[in-house]
Amino acid sequence: xxxxxxxxxxxxxxxxxxxxxxxxxxxxxxxxxxxxxxxxxxxxxxxxxxxxxxxxxxxxxxxxxxxxxxxxxxxxxxxxxxxxxxxxxxxxxxxxxxxxxxxxxxxxxxxxxxxxxxxxxxxxxxxxxxxxxxxxxxxxxxxxxxxxxxxxxxxxxxxxxxxxxxxxxxxxxxxxxxxxxxxxxxxxxxxxxxxxxxxxxxxxxxxxxxxxxxxxxxxxxxxxxxxxxxxxxxxxxxxxxxxxxxxxxxxxxxxxxxxxxxxxxxxxxxxxxxxxxxxxxxxxxxxxxxxxxxxxxxxxxxxxxxxxxxxxxxxxxxxxxxxxxxxxxxxxxxxxxxxxxxxxxxxxxxxxxxxxxxxxxxxxxxxxxxxxxxxxxxxxxxxxxxxxxxxxxxxxxxxxxxxxxxxxxxxxxxxxxxxxxxxxxxxxxxxxxxxxxxxxxxxxxxxxxxxxxxxxxxxxxxxxxxxxxxxxxxxxxxxxxxxxxxxxxxxxxxxxxxxxxxxxxxxxxxx
Ligand code: FAD
Numbered sequence: 001x002x003x004x005x006x007x008x009x010x011x012x013x014x015x016x017x018x019x020x021x022x023x024x025x026x027x028x029x030x031x032x033x034x035x036x037x038x039x040x041x042x043x044x045x046x047x048x049x050x051x052x053x054x055x056x057x058x059x060x061x062x063x064x065x066x067x068x069x070x071x072x073x074x075x076x077x078x079x080x081x082x083x084x085x086x087x088x089x090x091x092x093x094x095x096x097x098x099x100x101x102x103x104x105x106x107x108x109x110x111x112x113x114x115x116x117x118x119x120x121x122x123x124x125x126x127x128x129x130x131x132x133x134x135x136x137x138x139x140x141x142x143x144x145x146x147x148x149x150x151x152x153x154x155x156x157x158x159x160x161x162x163x164x165x166x167x168x169x170x171x172x173x174x175x176x177x178x179x180x181x182x183x184x185x186x187x188x189x190x191x192x193x194x195x196x197x198x199x200x201x202x203x204x205x206x207x208x209x210x211x212x213x214x215x216x217x218x219x220x221x222x223x224x225x226x227x228x229x230x231x232x233x234x235x236x237x238x239x240x241x242x243x244x245x246x247x248x249x250x251x252x253x254x255x256x257x258x259x260x261x262x263x264x265x266x267x268x269x270x271x272x273x274x275x276x277x278x279x280x281x282x283x284x285x286x287x288x289x290x291x292x293x294x295x296x297x298x299x300x301x302x303x304x305x306x307x308x309x310x311x312x313x314x315x316x317x318x319x320x321x322x323x324x325x326x327x328x329x330x331x332x333x334x335x336x337x338x339x340x341x342x343x344x345x346x347x348x349x350x351x352x353x354x355x356x357x358x359x360x361x362x363x364x365x366x367x368x369x370x371x372x373x374x375x376x377x378x379x380x381x382x383x384x385x386x387x388x389x390x391x392x393x394x395x396x397x398x399x400x401x402x403x404x405x406x407x408x409x410x411x412x413x414x415x416x417x418x419x420x421x422x423x424x425x426x427x428x429x430x431x432x433x434x435x436x437x438x439x440x441x442x443x444x445x446x447x448x449x450x451x452x453x454x455x456x457x458x459x460x461x462x463x464x465x466x467x468x469x470x471x472x473x474x475x476x477x478x479x480x481x482x483x484x485x486x487x488x489x490x491x492x493x494x495x496x497x498x499x500x501x502x503x504x505x506x507x508x509x510x511x
Contacts, residue, residue: 003030003103004028004101004102004103005024005028005030005106006096006097006106007031007033007106008034008035008093008106009033009071011261011262012108013071014217015074016217017173017265018173019134019173022173022175022177023136025177025180030183031080032100033080033083034096035071037086048387050352051202056392058202059205060390061197061202063214065194065195066214066219067216067217067261068082068084069216070216075180078177078179080180080182084194085190094125096189097129100184100186102131103132105126106135108136108137108138108262110139111139111301141294141298142169142170142302144298144306147302148306154306155307156299156303157409159286159287162299162302163286163295163299166298172271209353209436211355213257219263223255223258224253224264224269231279231280232280234280235282235284236284238289239292239359240360240363242359242360243358243427244357244358245358245423245426246358247350250358254356257390274291300400301395301396304394310398311379311382313379316408318408319408320491321506321507322491323487324377325374325376327374330374330376330475334376336348337349342437343419346436347365347436348365351365353436363404364423365381366400370405373475374474374475375487378405378407385401413484413489423449430443439464487510490510491510494510
């Protein structure tokens with residue numbers, strides 16, 4: 001009897017360095033490459049604040065569809081094709097395993113709680129049905145479980161300890177897949193093609209300034225090659241240096257959306273960086289180098305995997321308990337780019353239109369929303385990023401929101417980004433603001449970072465009356481930031497006194 005394998009794609013949308021695909025091909029007569037369109041992720045949700053599903057905005061859904069089309073194209077070149085289904089992934093998968101008499105099932109290991117739960121259900125079914133399961137770690141450089149084990153059962157909570165435990169990552173797979181076993185008979189199963197946005201029930205994205213980042217492995221490898229072609233740039237890469245306002249040629253690689261969907265293997269990226277380092281005299285080192293950035297990624301994956309309730313304040317042992325405000329009006333002003341602070345608003349509009357912003361730009365808006373000015377819960381900001389970023393990544397997004405709100409990892413709450421002077425250092429002419437907030441395009445550079453200070457005659461000449469065409473600031477930064485610092489100091493004191501067991505009532509006493 002023919003031996004049938006099924007490879008279940010979720011992330012890992014690539015051919016290169018794909019151990020799950022490689023394994024499926026070994027000693028199999030037929031390989032079924034499957035992707036399940038999960039309604040949980042893709043079904044249109046008309047109640048959400050922006051077009052998209054309940055989980056993802058349209059830019060990210062579009063990026064996913066482009067990545068699937070590219071994967072299908074690459075599989076076809078190797079003699080196979082992508083088999084797309086729609087429905088609850090566990091139901092669909094178990095049905096296919098039965099129908100095709102699959103003997104080997106492989107899929108990339110995923111640390112996210114949502115996938116952990118799906119994967120356990122699928123593994124239980126497979127084990128009861130005598131199907132071999134292979135679920136390799138290939139989304140990250142390291143296996144987070146190994147690091148947690150080496151650290152005595154808990155994840156390391158700072159980067160340096162993580163790096164010490166991590167040592168050298170596994171190299172990427174050296175075998176290059178040059179052909180694939182054919183897809184077997186699909187029987188009664190109704191195979192779909194990769195749908196368009198329209199077929200999923202969305203209108204096409206129509207806006208003047210759409211995300212310039214296209215999905216897929218081919219794009220990822222092109223972008224990687226281009227980024228690494230300038231060896232000096234790679235060798236001198238130092239973050240957080242770099243201009244957050246550079247948007248025509250961003251100051252960093254913009255490989256995050258490709259790493260998020262696994263269109264690019266982080267192990268392959270790491271190896272390519274090592275090759276560049278070998279070819280230059282000297283280079284920067286972690287945490288600031290490009291390799292350092294990949295280690296940050298793995299660091300957050302490891303802590304997130306080993307910390308129950310990592311995406312919440314309550315019940316999260318690494319998170320300070322802080323009595324954040326719940327102010328919908330301010331949240332909406334921030335989300336929609338209407339805070340009256342052009343630097344903050346331009347970043348939020350870039351997020352909405354492009355689904356990507358520079359790391360320091362993310363710092364500024366996350367700090368502004370939480371401990372800098374508005375004192376709104378980091379979970380609310382996290383949700384907005386989670387919906388709108390094309391690189392939205394459960395571990396990294398939560399980890400960075402915890403960091404920026406001074407809830408975990410970083411505790412220097414006195415260091416606040418100024419919403420008026422920080423951006424000016426990089427972009428005194430405010431080209432970034434003029435691009436993303438065209439309403440301010442004619443405002444003289446002396447006033448553009450604080451347009452409410454412009455005399456009325458200047459506002460009139462610039463066709464932008466503050467309070468009418470563009471909002472007045474929603475808070476006064478000087479007083480708001482002082483009040484935020486006072487409240488965080490108070491909350492820190494409470495956390496110290498209660499030694500990690502702060503109750504709802506304790507928090508209420510600080511409101
Ligand atoms: P590069 O500087 O070129 O770095 C290369 C890769 O290293 C990135 O693609 C990314 O995978 C990784 N990396 C870089 N910085 C970090 C970091 N601080 N933490 C973890 N990994 C990092 N990044 C995401 O990929 N998804 C998110 O959902 C996300 N949410 C964030 C939320 C906030 C509040 C903040 C402050 C940062 C967030 N980041 C997130 C981290 C970082 O901003 C982006 O990874 C980076 O800006 C992506 O651009 P790049 O690919 O050009 O990065």
